[in-house]
Amino acid sequence: MSKEKKPVNFFIKSLVTAILMLGLGYTIYTSLIIKKEAVTIDQSNLAPDFTLQDLKGNEVKLSDYRGKGVILNFWATYCPPCEKEMPYLNNVYQEYEDKGIEILAVNAQEPRIIVSPFVLEKKLSFSILLDRTGEAIDQYKVNNLPVTYLINEDGEITQTISGELTEMKVRSYVESIIPN
Incomplete structure (x- = not known):
């Protein structure tokens, strides 16, 4: 019975770790990449008119x-x-x-x-x-x-x-x- 729990526990731990890594990757992406997109207007150009x-x-x-x-x-x-x-x-x-x-x-x-x-x-x-x-x-x-x-x-x-x-x-x- 303890041998059956080890593969299940390993699977659950691996799944949780993968989810946490995806969340961390998404957080880094949104804080670094997306914020940079918000300021990608070439600063030497005229401000876009509206x-x-x-x-x-x-x-x-x-x-x-x-x-x-x-x-x-x-x-x-x-x-x-x-x-x-x-x-x-x-x-x-x-x-x-x-x-x-x-x-x-x-x-x-x-x-x-x-x-x-x-x-x-x-x-x-x-x-x-x-x-x-x-x-x-x-x-x-x-x-x-x-x-x-x-x-x-x-x-x-x-x-x-x-x-x-x-x-x-x-x-x-x-x-x-x-x-x-």
Whole structure:
């Protein structure tokens, strides 16, 4: 009877080990490979242009902001790090708006009925854009939220930041894209 248990135990241990190895491999793949895909836009190229609607239904085109430094932030209301960084972005926007800085926060495919109350509750004063079809998300290869692109006055992406921003980080990043 003990001889029968050994092959079964060996099989179960081997199966568990294989499952754990697959899980570890998948975790490494998603954390290294997929995150790199989110930032594969050639940083020397112009930022891909898009036209999206703001919360009032106005069309907003990224290329209309040439001549300004733009913080382009992809976010969603269901994303805790996104929610945490919104007040930081708002504080920096209010301080740097007169210096030629714009913040365009592109919501990741949520309906206006969900986004509007969130924006009102947080008292956000920068532009909130609705990417209902995923057009901009696809153009920027966004896989994880939040993702932030720094765009200089010439419309070029100068830096890509994946993950949550602190207020100190936002302040240091915005200094690098203030127009001359």
